[in-house]
Amino acid sequence: MFIVTTADNVRQLRALQREVLDQMRGRGVRPRRVEGEPEGGWILIDYGDVIVHLLTRDQREFYRLEDLWIEAPVLLKIQ
Numbered sequence: 001m002f003i004v005t006t007a008d009n010v011r012q013l014r015a016l017q018r019e020v021l022d023q024m025r026g027r028g029v030r031p032r033r034v035e036g037e038p039e040g041g042w043i044l045i046d047y048g049d050v051i052v053h054l055l056t057r058d059q060r061e062f063y064r065l066e067d068l069w070i071e072a073p074v075l076l077k078i079q
Contacts, residue, residue, distance in 0.1 A: 002069065004053045006060050014038040016054050020045055 007013035017038065021031070029047060036043040041059035045052040053065060 001050045001075070002053065002065070002072075003050065004055070004060070004065055006055055006057050008057060010038045010041070010056070013041070013043065013054055013056060017043050017045070020052055020054070 005016060007016055017034075021034075024031070024047065031045050031047055033046040034043065035046075041056040042063075043052075043054040045054070055063065055065075
C-alpha cells in the first residue's frame with residue numbers, strides 16, 4: 001500500500017514526518033528505512049507493506065506518483 005501526502009512547505013513536511021514516525025512508534029512499529037529530507041521536498045518512510053510518501057506540492061507535481069500506479073485502486077482520497 002502507498003500513502004501519498006502533500007505538504008505546503010518544508011515546515012509542514014517536517015511536522016508530517018515527525019507525526020507519522022511518532023504515531024507508528026507509539027504502536028510499536030519502526031520503519032525499515034527513511035529516505036529524503038524535508039529541505040529536499042520529499043520523504044519516503046518504508047514500513048514494508050506500507051510506503052509513506054511525504055512531498056511538497058512542487059515535488060508531487062514533478063514526480064506524479066499517481067501516474068505510475070494509475071491502475072491501482074484508490075482506497076481513500078482526502079483533499
